[in-house]
Amino acid sequence: MLRILSIVGISAALAFIAVFLTSNPSTQNLDADLATIHQDVTEAQAESAKYSGGLLKSFIEVRVEVLRSTEAMLMAKRAALLRRINLVYLVDGKHVPPAKVSDIEVDISDAKNRISAAEEKAGQYSGGLVQMLALTSVATERVTLAQLYLAYYSAKYELPSIQTFVSHSKAIPPNPGTVVPDKDAL
Amino acid sequence: MSNNYFRELIAKIILLIVVWSPAYGAENAAPLGLSWGANVDEVRAGGVDLQAIPNKEFGDSYLAQKLPKALSDQEGAIISFGFDNRLCRIVVISRLFENDPQGAAAKVRYQELLASLTEKYGKPRSIHSFGESTYARPDWFTYGLHEGKSFWYSDFADPEVGVQLGIQGELSGSARWRIFYENKALMRSFRESKRLKEKGSL
Numbered sequence: 001m002l003r004i005l006s007i008v009g010i011s012a013a014l015a016f017i018a019v020f021l022t023s024n025p026s027t028q029n030l031d032a033d034l035a036t037i038h039q040d041v042t043e044a045q046a047e048s049a050k051y052s053g054g055l056l057k058s059f060i061e062v063r064v065e066v067l068r069s070t071e072a073m074l075m076a077k078r079a080a081l082l083r084r085i086n087l088v089y090l091v092d093g094k095h096v097p098p099a100k101v102s103d104i105e106v107d108i109s110d111a112k113n114r115i116s117a118a119e120e121k122a123g124q125y126s127g128g129l130v131q132m133l134a135l136t137s138v139a140t141e142r143v144t145l146a147q148l149y150l151a152y153y154s155a156k157y158e159l160p161s162i163q164t165f166v167s168h169s170k171a172i173p174p175n176p177g178t179v180v181p182d183k184d185a186l
Numbered sequence: 187m188s189n190n191y192f193r194e195l196i197a198k199i200i201l202l203i204v205v206w207s208p209a210y211g212a213e214n215a216a217p218l219g220l221s222w223g224a225n226v227d228e229v230r231a232g233g234v235d236l237q238a239i240p241n242k243e244f245g246d247s248y249l250a251q252k253l254p255k256a257l258s259d260q261e262g263a264i265i266s267f268g269f270d271n272r273l274c275r276i277v278v279i280s281r282l283f284e285n286d287p288q289g290a291a292a293k294v295r296y297q298e299l300l301a302s303l304t305e306k307y308g309k310p311r312s313i314h315s316f317g318e319s320t321y322a323r324p325d326w327f328t329y330g331l332h333e334g335k336s337f338w339y340s341d342f343a344d345p346e347v348g349v350q351l352g353i354q355g356e357l358s359g360s361a362r363w364r365i366f367y368e369n370k371a372l373m374r375s376f377r378e379s380k381r382l383k384e385k386g387s388l
Contacts, residue, residue, distance in 0.1 A: 006259045055237035055249055129279050176260045177253030182302045185255040
């Protein structure tokens with residue numbers, strides 16, 4: 001009887017280790033990423049609160065929503081891990097392969113460099129149209145970075161790929177209006 | 187029917203004729219297909235996309251896109267409505283002429299615009315000067331503009347509209363042209379209301 005109980009106990013311990021300690025990724029990793037994203041959301045919301053309306057605020061709000069999507073996605077993954085639910089995503093009956101994490105890391109690094117350059121440029125002005133355009137550029141690049149983070153965590157945790165979404169998420173080109181000869185516009 | 191009724195009717199007809207006449211439209215015609223004195227709703231009704239900006243130096247101001255008319259190398263336009271919701275100021279700015287520390291491309295475009303504006307607003311008073319010492323070097327042109335050591339602009343003395351065409355430099359060795367338009371009568375009204383507003387808040 002004692003032998004049977006020992007076997008059952010060892011089996012239970014092995015099962016526990018297999019289920020909870022070898023999960024990849026770990027909930028610790030997820031918690032750390034969730035904390036990072038939560039911090040980003042808080043910062044973006046604080047930035048948004050500085051503006052009462054306008055183009056810049058709309059860009060920041062887009063960023064907030066993208067970051068919230070990432071946060072919600074990671075929370076869903078965390079809940080799935082804890083409850084041992086296997087998440088499988090199908091689009092039109094086909095498995096969606098995740099984007100390469102290393103590729104997205106390069107894109108994230110590029111986006112951060114572009115943000116630094118845009119911030120430096122905006123810092124050269126104390127106001128006016130050029131600063132407005134430079135700040136808009138900063139806000140646009142930050143939206144791109146938020147989208148890249150969404151893609152990054154999707155790839156890292158093998159969640160639905162948004163590769164197509166990211167590849168089309170370039171800065172919105174300005175549309176000044178109907179181009180006419182100089183004399184007509186002036 | 188009384189004489190007063192006919193007088194009112196005639197006055198209304200005259201007013202309608204004046205408002206609908208081409209001369210009235212031309213009088214209020216502003217650059218980029220806009221109209222001086224138009225309010226925000228009227229501008230939006232013309233299909234213009236307006237995004238409010240935080241800077242209130244000239245009252246309620248907006249980044250305007252999808253304008254009825256635009257210049258080929260225009261990147262943006264900021265239009266201001268003062269405190270009484272009447273279009274009184276327009277700033278047009280070009281795309282960035284990159285990697286051009288001597289400002290060669292920007293100067294060529296400046297000359298083209300100068301010619302067109304001169305045709306419309308008469309001969310301007312131009313200031314084209316380089317700064318001293320290092321700023322006098324041609325390859326420091328955009329840097330000199332950025333630092334406020336060199337100047338490149340032209341003021342037009344139109345009685346109705348104040349116009350200034352200029353080049354502004356950036357640290358990166360790039361430049362843009364920009365044009366300021368101010369409706370003199372509406373700007374006078376704006377400055378007066380701004381003065382009263384500031385006086386009231388002190």
